[in-house]
Amino acid sequence: MESFSLILAIVVVTALAFDFTNGFHDTANAMATTISTGALKPKVAVALSAALNLVGAFLSVEVANTISKGLVDETGIRPEVIFAALVGAILWNLLTWLVGLPSSSSHALMGGLIGATVASAGVGAVHGDVLVTKVLIPAVAAPVVAGVAATVATRLSYTIDRKADGEAAEKGHRVGQIASAGLVSLAHGTNDAQKTMGVITLALIAGGAIAPGSNPPTWVILSAGLAIALGTYIGGWRIIRTMGKGLTDLQPQQGFAAQTSAATAILASSHLGFSLSTTHVVSGSVMGAGLGRKGGVVRWSTATRMVVAWALTLPAAALVGAGAEAVTAHGDWGTALVVVFLVASSAAIWKVSRRQVVDHTNVNDTEEPAGVVTAAIAAVTPPPAAPVTEDLAATIPAPASAPAADRATPPAAAV
DSSP: OOOOOHHHHHHHHHHHHHHHHHHHHHHHHHHHHHHHTTSSOHHHHHHHHHHHHHHHTTSOOHHHHIIIIIIBOGGGOOHHHHHHHHHHHHHHHHHHHHTTOOOOHHHHHHHHHHHHHHHHHOGGGBOHHHHIIIIIHHHHHHHHHHHHHHHHHHHHHHHHHTTSOHHHHHHHHHHHHHHHHHHHHHHHHHHHHHHHHHHHHHHHHHTTSSOTTOOOOHHHHHHHHHHHHHHHHHOOHHHHHIIIIISOOOOHHHHHHHHHHHHHHHHHHHHHTOOOOHHHHHHHHHHHHHHHSTTOOOOHHHHHHHHHHHHHHHHHHHHHHHHHHHHHTTOHHHHHHHHHHHHHHHHHHHHHHTTSOOOTTTTTOOOOOOOHHHHHHHHHSOOOOOOTTSOOGGGSOOOTTOOHHHHTOOHHHHO
8 A cells, every 4th residue: 555645635625625514515514504503503503413423424434425436437547536526516615605595515526626627537437327327316216305395394394383382383494494404414414425425535546555445444434424523513504594584584384394304305315325415405495385385485586596506516627626636747856836825716716705794693584685677677767756745845946026024034024
């Protein structure tokens, strides 16, 4: 076996940095509805989610094996390729976090990996059958299945509530929502932390540190779990606001139905080794819960922006990953240049985010910027007419034929 090289160390550190961004990017998946309905205080919610993410990381390695053994040909991959893939995934995560869009960290990672692999070893190095069956099909099916399940569960919850005491039923739903949110956090750790484990394992195989076909070492599982837990505790408040308040307004019954449906779908996919996007699942379940309540609405403008971001995730991350790989292929100086670019871009995005801070104190605010059409109409709409009670005397000149005595009257006499 070869020694643990510098490039391999850079890849491992970058992978854990991605895992950290995955944590705060996807905190909304587990806790947005719980926070928006008031079932848990924001800081308590993210702390609980972080702890359960860490526990979930130890439950399975099936998804990690899908990435490290199935998606690309591991024999033709260099550590630099993994690094380039992570650059694309991290930058996409940060950009979508900046604008508050819950896109898929999983697809960002796989998009970056596919783009960097194609740039390095050609299209043949990507296993198309695995991509279709374990990535693309679940990406389309998961939000639909979770949405339908959440709609049915929501309607069933309200039907049962009609025969129950209102206050007791609401309290029960809040407790159930906390439990189901914890289950989503556990499932998120089981599914998403494994993606980083798979990438690090793939890098270790490519660098000759472990044998081909190996499962993730224990230190990889622990470090990936800690990284995603820390990111979760930081809290991606911008995306929590979008998921909890920007997509629909949820009551405790809906929150419980949405979280339970999402957790079931995520855990089932993790068991089957599907590299599922928890963001897609939870977003679908939230929309389904919004439609399940009579009179409930879904803000389709927000949903449309989310779907567009989902569609762009794979190709955008792949494009950045391919570009990064083209630069790293020039040797050490190319890798150093990509490192500088990644750090500088991340710092710039963070600085821009400080212009309008979203944190646990204002995460449930529902103010959103006006759309393009609304802004355009406002720009051309004439100002409203003045009230009829306004004193118009100052705008009407005095008649030229007014008597001199009237014009000479001092102000005091006019009173």
